[in-house]
Amino acid sequence: MTVPARRRYDTESLLEVAVAVFTERGYDGTSMEDLAHASGLSKSSLYHHIDGKEQLLRLALERAVEPLFAVTREPRAVSGPAIARLEYVVRREVEVLADRLPYVALLLRVHGNTEVERWALEQRRAFDKIVSALVAEAADQGDVRVDLDPAVVTRLLFGMINSLVEWYRPDGARDARLAPADLASSIVRLAFDGLRR
């Protein structure tokens, strides 16, 4: 995955185009032809930049996966009561989603037909496991309502958070626009304390 420094800018913008095309047509349904067309490059200049579409997919998915895992290593994610660590991870996860929206959207749509896709699915499972372990630990420490099953809580938390890729547009229509930190606070309040006053 070596990208020479002089080509970095081009690879970056190519990546943006590729993510948009992969998301619209599906990764399986995207050919190098389609990527050439969308980027305005000839197929041969495209091959000058990258080995093939799988390399672009891997680079794109890394942009979602790496910051998500970085969150789980941050100081407030690793010390303190589990409920506080969970709250911190949820808040930061939402901020990462807001910041890396197209890349996370792609990650959530991956099917698992290629090696890179299977790697991405493994990363998602590993991340889910970290969060679900935090929920279970918080429950063990008596900080989760006893009438809620930790496994169900985990699924619903992810359901709520992942839905962002469907509707959240930081610079879109009025009711879909919200600063990432405010969005993260809303989700934390709703999930941890509920909507009822």
Next chain:
Amino acid sequence: MTVPARRRYDTESLLEVAVAVFTERGYDGTSMEDLAHASGLSKSSLYHHIDGKEQLLRLALERAVEPLFAVTREPRAVSGPAIARLEYVVRREVEVLADRLPYVALLLRVHGNTEVERWALEQRRAFDKIVSALVAEAADQGDVRVDLDPAVVTRLLFGMINSLVEWYRPDGARDARLAPADLASSIVRLAFDGLRR
């Protein structure tokens, strides 16, 4: 949409097959050929049952849309404080999703390329509006936390509830299996009172 009584059973089982194929391949990507193959019927017997794939799509989507709207006309959805009506509608919506899982999954994946799909998207918007009006009314009555924006609450509620079609399997793996009423209670607790003890 008249389905003669003597063919009702056949149309019903055909519908199940069609929903599975539409969901797997996408409605656009499904041909009458595919439906014939999946149902084990010849294309001509298929046309004996239905006018075309759009008729099957409409019948399938009605199975999701009709019970959702029926919920909004139930007595507890139309009288009492808005927060109680909202809670009731959320609970019943989850029960309908659990009961009509493949049909609702199809409804959530519709693109809007045909008249039937556009009708379905309109129904979804109308249903969203009913729920979002309930959230706004509950907020006006002082029963929603003032630090939560009603529009955001509505989106997150739908995000959490709609995620069911991705993971909930009433007779699947242990942590995805839960009686519909228990699932509905979990969602109501989490959304209204939060996970924190």
